[in-house]
Amino acid sequence: MTFGQDSLYILRGTWNQLPEAPEVLRLNASADWSEQNHVFEREADIASNLVIVNEDTTSHVWALLMGEIEGITIEPGDTAVVDLPALPMGTYRLGLIDGEGSGLGAQSMLQVGLQSGGDPALFHWNLCDWEAQQMTSWSSGSEPDPNAAYVPNYFSINEQTYPTTLEDPNALISVALGDTCWIAVANHGQMDHVLHFHGFHVEVLTSNLQPTRIGWSKDTVPIKKGEGMTLQLVANQAGIYPVHDHNLIAVTNAGFYPGGMLTQIIVDP
Amino acid sequence: MSTVKHIFHILVLSSAAWLAPSLYAQQQPPQLFSGMEGYTFLPGGTPVPIWGYGWVADGFITLPAPLLTYTQGESVQLNFTNPSPESHTIHLHGLDVDQANDGVPGTSFSVTTGDDATYSFDADYPGTFLYHCHVTTTLHLTMGMYGMVLVTRPDFTLYEGGPTYAEDVPLLFSDLEVATNLDPVGSYPFHDIRPDVFMINGESGSQLEAPGRIVHFEPGQPLALRLGSMAYSRVVCQFPPELNATCYMSDGRPLPTLFEPNALEIYPGERFTVLIDPEPGWDGSLPCEFWSMVDETLESTENIHIRDAALTIEEPQFIGVKGYPNPTREHITWDDARQIEVWNAYGKPVADLRFEQGVLDVSGWPIGTYVARIDGRRSVRFVVIE
Numbered sequence: 001m002t003f004g005q006d007s008l009y010i011l012r013g014t015w016n017q018l019p020e021a022p023e024v025l026r027l028n029a030s031a032d033w034s035e036q037n038h039v040f041e042r043e044a045d046i047a048s049n050l051v052i053v054n055e056d057t058t059s060h061v062w063a064l065l066m067g068e069i070e071g072i073t074i075e076p077g078d079t080a081v082v083d084l085p086a087l088p089m090g091t092y093r094l095g096l097i098d099g100e101g102s103g104l105g106a107q108s109m110l111q112v113g114l115q116s117g118g119d120p121a122l123f124h125w126n127l128c129d130w131e132a133q134q135m136t137s138w139s140s141g142s143e144p145d146p147n148a149a150y151v152p153n154y155f156s157i158n159e160q161t162y163p164t165t166l167e168d169p170n171a172l173i174s175v176a177l178g179d180t181c182w183i184a185v186a187n188h189g190q191m192d193h194v195l196h197f198h199g200f201h202v203e204v205l206t207s208n209l210q211p212t213r214i215g216w217s218k219d220t221v222p223i224k225k226g227e228g229m230t231l232q233l234v235a236n237q238a239g240i241y242p243v244h245d246h247n248l249i250a251v252t253n254a255g256f257y258p259g260g261m262l263t264q265i266i267v268d269p
Numbered sequence: 270m271s272t273v274k275h276i277f278h279i280l281v282l283s284s285a286a287w288l289a290p291s292l293y294a295q296q297q298p299p300q301l302f303s304g305m306e307g308y309t310f311l312p313g314g315t316p317v318p319i320w321g322y323g324w325v326a327d328g329f330i331t332l333p334a335p336l337l338t339y340t341q342g343e344s345v346q347l348n349f350t351n352p353s354p355e356s357h358t359i360h361l362h363g364l365d366v367d368q369a370n371d372g373v374p375g376t377s378f379s380v381t382t383g384d385d386a387t388y389s390f391d392a393d394y395p396g397t398f399l400y401h402c403h404v405t406t407t408l409h410l411t412m413g414m415y416g417m418v419l420v421t422r423p424d425f426t427l428y429e430g431g432p433t434y435a436e437d438v439p440l441l442f443s444d445l446e447v448a449t450n451l452d453p454v455g456s457y458p459f460h461d462i463r464p465d466v467f468m469i470n471g472e473s474g475s476q477l478e479a480p481g482r483i484v485h486f487e488p489g490q491p492l493a494l495r496l497g498s499m500a501y502s503r504v505v506c507q508f509p510p511e512l513n514a515t516c517y518m519s520d521g522r523p524l525p526t527l528f529e530p531n532a533l534e535i536y537p538g539e540r541f542t543v544l545i546d547p548e549p550g551w552d553g554s555l556p557c558e559f560w561s562m563v564d565e566t567l568e569s570t571e572n573i574h575i576r577d578a579a580l581t582i583e584e585p586q587f588i589g590v591k592g593y594p595n596p597t598r599e600h601i602t603w604d605d606a607r608q609i610e611v612w613n614a615y616g617k618p619v620a621d622l623r624f625e626q627g628v629l630d631v632s633g634w635p636i637g638t639y640v641a642r643i644d645g646r647r648s649v650r651f652v653v654i655e
Contacts, residue, residue, distance in 0.1 A: 149564065150563060150564055151460065151461065151563070152460060152563065153458065153460045191562055191563055191564075191565075192503065192536070192562060194536040194537055194538060194539070196362070196538045198360075198371055198373065199365055199366070199367070199368065199371065200365060201365065201520065201521075201522060212526075212528070215525040215526070216519060216520075216522070216524060216525065217520070217522040218519060218520045218522070218539075219362075219363045219365070219520045219521070219538075220362075220363070220520055220536065220537075220538035220539045220540075222534070222536040222539070237365075237367055237368075238368075239367060239368030239369075239371075239376075240368055240376045241368060241371065241376070242371075242373055242376065246536070246537040246538035247501060247536075247537050247562045248406055248407040248410055248411075248459075248501065248537070249407060249459055249460045249462055249501065249562075249563075250460075251406065251407060252407060252458070252459045252460050254458060254460075255457050255458015255459050255460050255461065256457065256458070256459070257405050257406065257407045257408070257459055258406075264376075
């Protein structure tokens with residue numbers, strides 16, 4: 001696990017999932033472009049820091065989106081070292097909070113006290129909703145009409161829309177019968193989402209916006225706009241089971257079903 | 270009114286179309302069917318096309334679909350036939366069934382036109398669940414292919430060690446967009462679906478004020494509100510303090526910490542079980558708000574009307590709601606009852622009833638949940654145990 005400095009690059013590139021958006025922004029772990037935002041890890045209850053490099057051509061405002069750290073403006077080509085406070089175990093959102101930065105999808109999560117590659121196995125789902133028209137405006141350098149109705153038409157997990165969610169090793173949960181795994185979930189979209197698990201109930205381990213639900217066993221889990229949540233799944237039956245947003249407009253791509261915020265849990269016998 | 274005790278009206282589920290085939294209302298065949306030629310009626314009487322499920326012997330579909338009730342521990346065989354022109358399934362939402370019975374095309378199976386199927390599962394957990402079609406789900410749900418499933422316990426406790434209650438009150442929230450239902454073929458793109466009718470048990474507005482829709486209570490006899498949502502909206506139930514509401518369960522599991530709901534949020538697909546024991550003499554409503562999931566605008570507020578049974582001017586429908594003892598091994602008694610009809614949990618009528626002077630002889634009956642209709646009016650659930 002990484003305790004101290006590691007780097008986060010603000011990059012501009014193309015995203016195959018949304019044909020209408022010629023360019024998007026991402027937070028990557030290196031200067032090499034990836035259409036998926038990088039997920040960071042930190043140990044619980046230990047302060048650390050993070051280096052942010054703005055490789056984009058415009059300035060952006062970065063923040064840990066939990067209200068405890070003010071946004072930091074980073075000019076094009078500049079580098080900033082930001083302090084991360086000691087945090088309890090949980091899933092936290094981070095990313096760009098300027099209109100263009102968030103509108104073009106430079107948002108990810110900080111997993112605190114949740115170790116990938118360990119036991120329980122850790123998966124992550126960065127949820128987001130997108131409106132192609134709004135994305136087109138941002139990527140062409142103009143601010144979308146703030147009075148226009150928001151009509152999202154793409155919905156993603158880890159910047160993938162079904163069926164390509166099944167090609168992402170974090171969006172697709174693949175475990176063995178009897179395994180326990182954790183799923184870190186963050187909702188970066190402009191609307192609430194509600195995940196329905198076929199075949200299983202999951203336990204809410206952490207939540208920043210719905211702490212009263214910690215400990216609940218649920219098959220249908222609301223993830224509020226701006227929320228970070230950690231879920232525990234016990235794979236107690238073998239098979240292939242869908243997980244999807246039960247706001248069913250979100251299981252579409254450009255209006256066509258099936259698509260969007262839909263993935264699977266595969267439990268090997 | 271001094272003799273008016275134990276008067277509970279199970280909230281009649283939805284419109285006449287729902288009422289007729291409801292488990293509590295009349296004989297049911299054991300087989301569901303799916304159909305694509307039904308109608309629901311808006312408060313002004315305007316018919317709106319629906320797709321849905323119904324009982325085969327009834328021959329028509331309802332909005333919402335018939336209530337399915339099972340007893341905890343029951344091994345369920347749910348028979349289904351699809352005479353409609355498109356494939357359909359039954360997804361048993363929240364019952365954690367295995368992959369083969371999950372009702373999802375691709376990972377389990379579709380029931381094509383003219384085919385029959387049986388869904389098998391064990392009702393391991395008591396609670397409130399849902400069922401719906403999982404074929405082109407976005408469309409088939411807004412067209413009306415959904416219903417509620419209750420898994421209950423013989424001793425009228427919510428769960429092992431949980432509180433006792435007098436009666437279940439199923440309340441299923443849903444919505445539809447009239448334009449989509451009028452023209453489902455032309456409903457693309459699906460992300461444009463924006464509901465404009467907001468329903469509780471398939472009804473809205475003035476329909477929910479009809480006498481048969483009012484939930485009656487007797488002080489000291491808690492009612493279990495079985496709240497579930499198949500809506501596209503976020504539903505917020507604003508509990509008046511006089512209801513003395515306590516939330517015990519969500520999604521078919523007990524909550525680690527009980528709470529007294531003020532504004533209870535219910536997202537699409539979620540369920541809650543809330544016990545209410547209203548103040549004596551209370552006559553009011555439980556407002557349920559439907560909020561858009563897209564832009565957080567308040568679309569509608571629908572009201573569940575709740576009234577102390579002692580205030581009703583209707584003729585008492587039945588004296589002795591639960592019967593006693595209930596559960597039972599040999600006999601169950603309803604004082605003053607004159608006539609009785611009984612169905613098993615699969616909707617089959619029980620023939621050759623031994624019923625005299627309010628006492629029904631159930632010795633030798635298979636264990637399970639039964640529904641009795643007393644004097645042609647009041648329907649209640651009772652349980653036969655070993």
